[in-house]
Amino acid sequence: MTEDEPRERIRDAALRQFALLGFKGATVRGIAADAGVSPGLVQHHFPTKDALREECDAYVFAALRGLRDRGPADADLVANAHEVLALIVPYVATAMAGDTPTAARWFDELAEGHREALTNGERGTFLPEGEDVQAIVAVHTAMELGLAILNRHLYRRLGAEPNDPAADVRIARARLYLATRRTVGEELEKHVREGLERFEHGEGSDR
Template identity: 30%
Template structure:
């Protein structure tokens, strides 16, 4: 059972002591070659990050101790401090890793979408992203400046892979790419926060069930994004009025290969 870390536990892990006493080879004072040392350091840091993302996702940030992370990673607790300085430093590194993995997942999905994205790849990707989904849920529940910074990173990253998706014809251009990216992320993560209702109403949760069980949810999402829901003639005037109340998109908001005037005349 994972127990919350205490101040005394954290205080007992002195970064200077850790750096001085840790020996990656386990051979006393014998110094390994610099290349081997660097590889071992990188491997240890990666194992710590993977373990931390899993445990933070399973038990939350306050419910996970550095000792538990070290045990799952198969390293000493002082080594965690040696690499990341503190629990806060480790969480920041986890946020960065999760953002990188999320970007990689999205970018690879776009790259493999021509001529059509294989269903088995979609299912495999969802299965592999399980720890990321759990981690993001705990981050949203915790809130604070950390999740604000993480969300900002996810939004900015999404502008890159959606621009690529536009370039190869997977999605249509937007009058305001950033606002669209924000809304799509909010909708996706909102469904994550309501995963228990998803399970109750659609029979499966991305946090509890296999990817194959998510077919009803994924089918509905695909229909929403590929088939018009609203009658354009009925809501056309409202859409025009809303566009007029928005500031002109900046250069950063314009999709790759398009100008604001191009977008305004999209059907």
């Protein structure tokens, strides 16, 4: 066992325990049991629970940046992302639901990644000129994070256990379908846009 292995095992156990029980509910003893080490070893590497949480946050930030930098066109990344995402998605969901300062940083980090991908042609397309890029990026980020926050319900609906690889493939294919095909017809889009413009200019029937 290398010198870093116990620290990494403790960090991974903390990610699971924090996601399962929340930051207040998780205990050093529970994290130690999950990692298969003594509570003393946990405190040797991380003197406080806050220090352990900071380690988890740093790991998640690094993982998100790594995924963003490699991009969706990296087939190896797509094929091997399950292990990383299975560990960090429940943790991110817990943090986002708690509306912590970390949650705001993650939202902005993810939004920046989506902004780059939607405006630099990385996905093989660009946002049309005249569209509200800031709003589109913010809404897209919130929708993506919704998959993490509603993670358990998503798997339940698919009749699968959380992080089931077969269900993950189904989810990824569904996301790809929604990203590449129109889900409303052009005529409906025209009517909705017209209604939004009327609302924007105070032309609604109740205004």
